[in-house]
Amino acid sequence: MESIKDTNMIARFTSEMEEIHKERLKIYADIINTTTELSQSHRHFVKSAIDTCLKKCKDDEKMFETIQEFRKELENKNKTLKEKRCAISEVMSEVQEKEMEKEDIIQKIQKLKEEQTKRKELIESQNKANKGRLKNLQKARIVFQDHLGLEIRTVMDKTQLVKGEKLQFVFRNINPSDQDSAYVITMGIKENGSYQIVSSDPVLDCLPVLELRLQETNNLPAFLANVRKEFISKARS
Incomplete structure (x- = not known):
């Protein structure tokens, strides 16, 4: 009990306790600072991640719009191509009809030539007979x-x-x-x-x-x- 009442001991204990308290405070301060830095870093990371995600979403939306435009353009081109194919088919049909008409005309001309030749031969024969x-x-x-x-x-x-x-x-x-x-x-x-x-x-x-x-x-x-x-x-x- 005498040692406890020793003022030097009390002072020394108090000093050591203060040192310990200071060290604890310093540790707490370091922890707070570290926590703050980590929190700020996390905020920066989260903000960066959010910005990246937003940018990615915008890019994806833009890409989706571009894909939609390409799809519409492709549909329009397919439609135009189909119309052109129909037009080409009609033109080919007309060409085939013209070819058939041409062949028919050629046959008729040939037939007329043959008839004219026969008529000429008949006239010559009649003239000879006459x-x-x-x-x-x-x-x-x-x-x-x-x-x-x-x-x-x-x-x-x-x-x-x-x-x-x-x-x-x-x-x-x-x-x-x-x-x-x-x-x-x-x-x-x-x-x-x-x-x-x-x-x-x-x-x-x-x-x-x-x-x-x-x-x-x-x-x-x-x-x-x-x-x-x-x-x-x-x-x-």
Whole structure:
């Protein structure tokens, strides 16, 4: 108890306690400072993290908007491409139709050329046949006109069935009682070049048969000779 009452001891204890208290305060101060620094550092970290997250969010939003714009642009381009494909398909269809029409026109032109060639050949054949008939007519004229008093006339027939230039063969010296009496047969040429009997005066019942034989043989002198015989037979009947 005496040692406790020692003033030096008390002073020394008090001093040591103050030192301890100071050290504790210093430690507490260091802890507070460290805590404050850590708190400030944490705040800075959190703020930086928040700023980074906000920036990231903004960047993501911007990227999302950009993606949406790209998507819309891609949809528009796909739509435009689809329309262009449809337009190209229509153009191709029109081109194919034009090609088919062109081919059809070429075939028609070829057909017309062939028909024109055939028509030309037919005309040449008819001209050749007509020359032969003209030759036969000339021979018949010589035989019948010079020897039998046959007269050949050119007439224009304006009837509805037969139009154009026709030939009339006028036979005389048929009726013994009237040598000048005229017996007439009128003939023409059809479009195909064959002979056509228009009429006879007087009428001969066998004329269709004689005409058919003329078309088969193309022998005009023989036909005229047969007609003369029929006229003679009719005049004497």
